[in-house]
Amino acid sequence: MTRDDPDSSHCNAVALWGVLLILMSAWACFSAPLARADTIILTVKGSIEQEAAEFTRAELEALEQVELETGTSVTHGQQTFRGFLLRDLLERLGAEGEEIVARALNDYEIVIPMSDVRDYDVIGALSMDGEPLSPRDKGPIWVVYPRDQHEELEDIRFDMRWVWQLHELEVR
Ligand SMILES: Nc1nc2c(c(=O)[nH]1)N[C@H]1C(S)=C(S)[C@@H](COP(=O)(O)O)O[C@H]1N2
Ligand SMILES: [Mo]
Numbered sequence: 001m002t003r004d005d006p007d008s009s010h011c012n013a014v015a016l017w018g019v020l021l022i023l024m025s026a027w028a029c030f031s032a033p034l035a036r037a038d039t040i041i042l043t044v045k046g047s048i049e050q051e052a053a054e055f056t057r058a059e060l061e062a063l064e065q066v067e068l069e070t071g072t073s074v075t076h077g078q079q080t081f082r083g084f085l086l087r088d089l090l091e092r093l094g095a096e097g098e099e100i101v102a103r104a105l106n107d108y109e110i111v112i113p114m115s116d117v118r119d120y121d122v123i124g125a126l127s128m129d130g131e132p133l134s135p136r137d138k139g140p141i142w143v144v145y146p147r148d149q150h151e152e153l154e155d156i157r158f159d160m161r162w163v164w165q166l167h168e169l170e171v172r
Contacts, residue, residue: 038056039056039057040054041055041057041167042124042141042166042169043167044089044090044093044095044171045168045169045170045171046095046169046171046172047095047096047171048095048096048171049094057126060089060141063084063089065083065126066083066085067080067081068080068081068146069148070144070145072144072162073162074162080130081125081127081128081142081144082126082127082128083123083126084123084126085117085121086112086124086143087117087118089124090169090171096171098113099111099171100113100169100172101168102143102161103163103168103169103170104164104165105165108163108165112143112161114171116161120145120146121146122144122146138164140167141167142162142165143163144162145158145161
């Protein structure tokens with residue numbers, strides 16, 4: 001076969017398309033979950049004024065954002081968390097109830113008394129130290145208590161309510 005043999009250039013073209021196709025599918029697989037802006041990251045249901053409320057990251061970032069500097073039971077030193085107040089979100093949805101069941105992507109769930117969000121600035125953190133929280137690292141949402149601001153929150157009963165990978169709140 002010579003270099004300009006029609007058969008060999010046909011083979012090259014097929015191989016080239018094959019490689020392109022593989023690259024494109026790999027790109028689609030790995031980039032899609034990260035890039036989709038319309039992904040619902042939080043659902044709120046139960047005793048609220050609508051059936052179920054769903055939020056994308058952008059929608060949660062559009063709520064008033066607060067910053068909270070605190071240590072945690074699982075990281076070293078102080079972290080700066082940024083996110084929305086759970087109180088704001090629940091008030092906006094007309095939530096009425098005594099407790100909130102918070103559920104995580106890993107099926108962890110815990111009851112958060114409504115009094116916690118009334119009495120303390122508990123936030124749904126979307127970023128830590130300026131970096132968006134990803135599902136690999138406590139994200140997309142981490143329930144953060146103002147632990148360093150209130151001595152009584154340095155307690156295992158409260159640590160259990162720091163739900164990471166939060167994806168659902170049910171008011172009841
Ligand atoms: N998504 C999720 N969040 C969670 C947990 C969990 O297993 N999954 N464990 C909780 C418990 S029991 C505690 S004490 C704190 C700190 O967890 P760690 O010390 O095991 O990391 O996170 C809480 N948040
Ligand atoms: Mo725990």
